[in-house]
Structure formats: structure tokens, C-alpha cells
Amino acid sequence: MRNIVILTGAGISAESGLGTFRDAGGLWTQYDLEEVATPEGFARNPALVHEFYNARRANCRAARPNAAHFALARLQREWPGEVLIVTQNVDDLHERAGARNVIHMHGELARALCGACGHRWDAPEVMAPDDRCPACGARATRPDVVWFGEMPYRMDEIGAALARADLFAAIGTSGTVYPAAGFVAEAAMAGAHTVELNLEPSATAGAFDEVITGPATEIVPAWVERLLGQAGGRE
Structure with missing residues (x-):
């Protein structure tokens, strides 16, 4: 992976x-x-x-970045492969936490x-x-x-990334706003393992292989720790 x-x-x-x-x-x-x-x-x-x-x-x-933002920035730094963050958010908290090459599909x-x-x-x-x-x-x-009725940014790049993904994760999303709500299906068609991390299951939770619920500041750092531990065990 x-x-x-x-x-x-x-x-x-x-x-x-x-x-x-x-x-x-x-x-x-x-x-x-x-x-x-x-x-x-x-x-x-x-x-x-x-x-x-x-x-x-x-x-x-x-606002200030929280533990979930910092955990994803750490994953980007330490993962022995590509980690692309696509956000529906128009804030800059990912970048302030140290993330790089973030795609803001709804602008900034x-x-x-x-x-x-x-x-x-x-x-x-x-x-x-x-x-x-x-x-x-x-x-x-x-x-x-990007306002309602307008086309999100950089969709071609996102589609290409989903097509080569081994793992797709959706964090803190409602699962009701398209086209982002369809990303899990695109990733699954490409053979990726899919996981949702959310305060409670979203409208599309049933489409994921794995669902983890709880506050983002708790579940995201723990998930990143687990991923990095698995990666280290394979090396």
C-alpha cells in the first residue's frame, strides 16, 4: 500500500x-x-x-490547527509513499499544521x-x-x-489520484455533497481500501470498508499512528 x-x-x-x-x-x-x-x-x-x-x-x-491537522501533516512527512490531502474546507489549517500540496477543491x-x-x-x-x-x-x-452551482477545482487531478489510490480516507465529511460524496465509489472501483473517520457515521458510511467514529482530534492521530506503525513493520 x-x-x-x-x-x-x-x-x-x-x-x-x-x-x-x-x-x-x-x-x-x-x-x-x-x-x-x-x-x-x-x-x-x-x-x-x-x-x-x-x-x-x-x-x-x-482559529488554530488541531491534533487531527497535525497528524495528517505528520503522515505526509513520514509515509513511504504519496499522501494527497483533498479538502472541501476553505480554511488554511492543513497548511498551518505543516501539510503540503493540499488541493482545495472548494477554493480558499x-x-x-x-x-x-x-x-x-x-x-x-x-x-x-x-x-x-x-x-x-x-x-x-x-x-x-466555489459557490453552490459552480464546478469544484482540480477535479481531473483528484480523479487521477483516486484511480491510483491504495487507501482512501474521508475525514469529517457529511457524505451528502457531490462530487466529493462519490469519491469513495471511485476509489473502491480502483481497488483501494476505504475508511471513514467521523464523529458519527455519514450518509455514505455503508460504502466504506471501515468506519471509525469519535472526535477527530482523537481518532485521526490514533489512525495515523496505526498506519505508520504498519508501514514501519513492513520495512
Whole structure:
């Protein structure tokens, strides 16, 4: 077993203080998703959308990586093969924990995108509708995140990695958002062993060979320790 693909979702960052869509009283409950997480909402009221993402950016800056993020970064460093982390999260906690070459399939809070020319750059702490693109000068700047109805990033790369995976793990995902919810089937078709690590079984838990439940900060480090121990035993 050489190639590992890991999909992470909101559940891995929840213990760092970044809420999920489903958290009662969280930031997401204060806004209508149709208004702040769709291209149509942005077209109607860009100021509201920027307000929402400015708040999310501030939340992200205040958060810190947790033991699960650090464990995956350790797995990347010590595993005698490829470990690709694909995340549905728009935070940078994997990178701050030391992970490298993370694919952010839903974009990144820390990046900005020009809707006119497609230029991308590091987002300032606060964005506003009148901000100009540093490349073309258009007032068409938006967060570089994938909204509902838009195509996730780097899907060809992800598909190629799943096709050569020996092990696929989904951590902290709901199993309800496609195309990510279909990754387990793609990996299984390629012959990979599949494992879900989650606070509770997801909607697609039955598709996995193995399901491990509990807080991410407990089960992910233990799983990584077990994997590295098995790898060491084979060497």
C-alpha cells in the first residue's frame, strides 16, 4: 500500500472553532445560503456576500490547527509513499499544521478572484464591492471560493489520484455533497481500501470498508499512528 488519498470536510476543523453548516447558532445560521453562497446572491448583493466572507476570514485567522491537522501533516512527512490531502474546507489549517500540496477543491478564504479576467491573488483581510482587480482594474473581485452551482477545482487531478489510490480516507465529511460524496465509489472501483473517520457515521458510511467514529482530534492521530506503525513493520 503506497498511495493514500485523504478527503477532509468541515468536521476536521470543527474542534478548531470553525463551525459547519449544521451547527446551531453558528455563522452559517445567521445568513441565507442562497444569498451568500451562490453566484446569483453575489450578483444581487455583493456587499452582503463580502460581509459574510470577511467574517469567515476573521474566524479562520483566529482559529488554530488541531491534533487531527497535525497528524495528517505528520503522515505526509513520514509515509513511504504519496499522501494527497483533498479538502472541501476553505480554511488554511492543513497548511498551518505543516501539510503540503493540499488541493482545495472548494477554493480558499485567503484568496481573491476577479470575475472579469480570472486573475487570482492573496485576499486582503477585508474585501468590498469597489475593490479593483490588480491585473485588469475591474470592480469584479470576489472570494476565490466555489459557490453552490459552480464546478469544484482540480477535479481531473483528484480523479487521477483516486484511480491510483491504495487507501482512501474521508475525514469529517457529511457524505451528502457531490462530487466529493462519490469519491469513495471511485476509489473502491480502483481497488483501494476505504475508511471513514467521523464523529458519527455519514450518509455514505455503508460504502466504506471501515468506519471509525469519535472526535477527530482523537481518532485521526490514533489512525495515523496505526498506519505508520504498519508501514514501519513492513520495512
